[in-house]
Amino acid sequence: MLELKNVSKAYGDNTVLNNVSLNLPDGQTTVILGPSGSGKSTLLRFMNLLEVPETGALTVNGDSVTFGQRLTDAQIRSVRQHSAMVFQGYNLFPNQTVLGNVSLPPVLNGKISKDEARTRAQSYLDRVGMGDRLEEYPDNLSGGQQQRVAIARALAVEPDFLLFDEPTSALDPELAAEVTRVMVDLAQEGRSLVVVTHNIEFARTVAQRVIFLADGGIGFDGAPEDFFASDSERIQRYLSTYGG
Numbered sequence: 001m002l003e004l005k006n007v008s009k010a011y012g013d014n015t016v017l018n019n020v021s022l023n024l025p026d027g028q029t030t031v032i033l034g035p036s037g038s039g040k041s042t043l044l045r046f047m048n049l050l051e052v053p054e055t056g057a058l059t060v061n062g063d064s065v066t067f068g069q070r071l072t073d074a075q076i077r078s079v080r081q082h083s084a085m086v087f088q089g090y091n092l093f094p095n096q097t098v099l100g101n102v103s104l105p106p107v108l109n110g111k112i113s114k115d116e117a118r119t120r121a122q123s124y125l126d127r128v129g130m131g132d133r134l135e136e137y138p139d140n141l142s143g144g145q146q147q148r149v150a151i152a153r154a155l156a157v158e159p160d161f162l163l164f165d166e167p168t169s170a171l172d173p174e175l176a177a178e179v180t181r182v183m184v185d186l187a188q189e190g191r192s193l194v195v196v197t198h199n200i201e202f203a204r205t206v207a208q209r210v211i212f213l214a215d216g217g218i219g220f221d222g223a224p225e226d227f228f229a230s231d232s233e234r235i236q237r238y239l240s241t242y243g244g
């Protein structure tokens with residue numbers, strides 16, 4: 001379970017999120033939708049403290065932090081261990097091979113030996129269809145391949161929650177489709193996914209839950225079928241812009 005309670009964030013005069021609360025159970029795919037600038041990335045980054053709210057609290061599977069006070073490294077680590085992020089721009093280490101990119105993080109976390117990490121990396125790279133490119137460097141891969149390596153890297157720390165921030169937005173449709181296929185597999189396995197995307201089809205067909213951000217808060221939180229049937233003017237406007 002991942003719970004954000006009464007979190008807020010402003011940049012100067014710009015209040016991005018105002019007193020937002022949500023509660024995500026395990027084993028579901030949640031899609032976060034909303035217009036550009038509505039705070040989707042900010043909300044997602046709260047979940048593993050890449051961004052720290054000014055108020056409120058975060059609890060992930062029993063570990064909690066309260067905001068508005070200094071957080072210790074140990075507190076940050078305790079919450080962060082439960083999730084891993086996949087970014088729009090892949091963010092692979094350019095000077096590491098595919099195998100290095102996926103096997104290093106769990107070793108750096110101090111969790112497992114190098115040998116174990118390599119075996120584990122190999123199995124997750126097989127899962128995303130990149131098991132035959134172990135010695136390749138990221139620059140020699142397509143964007144879709146790099147993103148699949150990034151997904152394997154996130155899986156390799158064996159997080160409870162996988163967080164995706166517009167994972168296919170930088171990709172041509174064909175390459176986006178190969179990444180989406182991997183995500184659909186993960187969703188069908190019953191993993192806990194939180195996905196910021198403009199891929200309306202993914203929200204409609206894969207998610208169990210839609211959270212819609214608008215005007216500094218949660219404009220909708222519920223089942224996809226209810227979201228797409230909503231007669232809210234704000235939601236209708238979003239869907240007509242983003243291709244619902």
Ligand SMILES: Nc1ncnc2c1ncn2[C@@H]1O[C@H](COP(=O)(O)OP(=O)(O)O)[C@@H](O)[C@H]1O
Pocket residue numbers: 011014016034035036037038039040041042043
């Ligand atoms: N580091 C920052 N400094 C100042 N403003 C920021 C920063 N990060 C985000 N913002 C602002 O916060 C708002 C929400 O940003 P973001 O969460 O990235 O939205 P989204 O992901 O929905 O497009 C935007 O208005 C953006 O300009």
Ligand SMILES: [Mg+2]
Pocket residue numbers: 040041042
């Ligand atoms: Mg964003």
